[in-house]
Amino acid sequence: MLTSLVQGFLFGLGAAVPLGPINVLIMSTALRSYPSAVAFGAGAMSADATYLTLLLFGLLSLLDHPTILLVLGLLGSGFLLYMSYGIYQGRHDPIHLQTLEKPPSIIGNYLKGLGLTLLNPYTIVFWLSVSTYIQTAKLQPLWTILGMFGGILLWITLMPLLIHKTKHLFSQKTVTIISTLSAAIIAFFGLAMLVRIARDFF
Numbered sequence: 001m002l003t004s005l006v007q008g009f010l011f012g013l014g015a016a017v018p019l020g021p022i023n024v025l026i027m028s029t030a031l032r033s034y035p036s037a038v039a040f041g042a043g044a045m046s047a048d049a050t051y052l053t054l055l056l057f058g059l060l061s062l063l064d065h066p067t068i069l070l071v072l073g074l075l076g077s078g079f080l081l082y083m084s085y086g087i088y089q090g091r092h093d094p095i096h097l098q099t100l101e102k103p104p105s106i107i108g109n110y111l112k113g114l115g116l117t118l119l120n121p122y123t124i125v126f127w128l129s130v131s132t133y134i135q136t137a138k139l140q141p142l143w144t145i146l147g148m149f150g151g152i153l154l155w156i157t158l159m160p161l162l163i164h165k166t167k168h169l170f171s172q173k174t175v176t177i178i179s180t181l182s183a184a185i186i187a188f189f190g191l192a193m194l195v196r197i198a199r200d201f202f
Contacts, residue, residue, distance in 0.1 A: 024182050025182075025186065030159075031175055040112060072119050076193060
């Protein structure tokens with residue numbers, strides 16, 4: 001049990017920590033609102049839980065179809081480019097929540113995190129590979145999965161908290177630069193997904 005829990009926890013951290021579109025968006029949101037940043041991460045984790053549920057009922061493999069993965073990939077890349085544009089448009093927004101005309105929406109950010117992860121075809125591939133890993137390593141599925149979500153939950157709560165608590169160290173000009181870079185990174189991920197889709201499906 002303990003081995004499965006620890007390996008799952010480390011696996012969850014390993015999956016959550018690397019720089020990706022979700023982390024960039026959480027960081028960008030955390031500069032202005034900690035609850036909204038956590039909501040974004042929670043949305044992504046809920047999408048993982050959705051795919052995990054499908055996996056447990058043996059339904060996830062049905063989504064592992066070229067046409068479905070292609071449609072999800074195109075929608076996901078388009079969503080990333082849309083998010084990039086939104087971040088760039090709001091690059092001059094004040095860093096302090098009380099001076100924002102429209103404070104970040106907790107529900108809106110939750111839905112963005114949920115939608116972005118659901119529309120990522122490689123999330124499906126990830127969970128199928130997790131299933132194979134659990135079976136190959138002869139781990140206890142329940143404890144491994146609990147450990148994974150524990151690692152992810154720790155990351156999506158502590159990482160934005162650190163950024164939010166240190167935001168006073170950033171000037172408004174610095175935040176504008178960070179937002180511009182974040183938009184560029186998100187656009188890169190969106191375009192990279194399109195290239196990967198073109199390579200994998202055409």
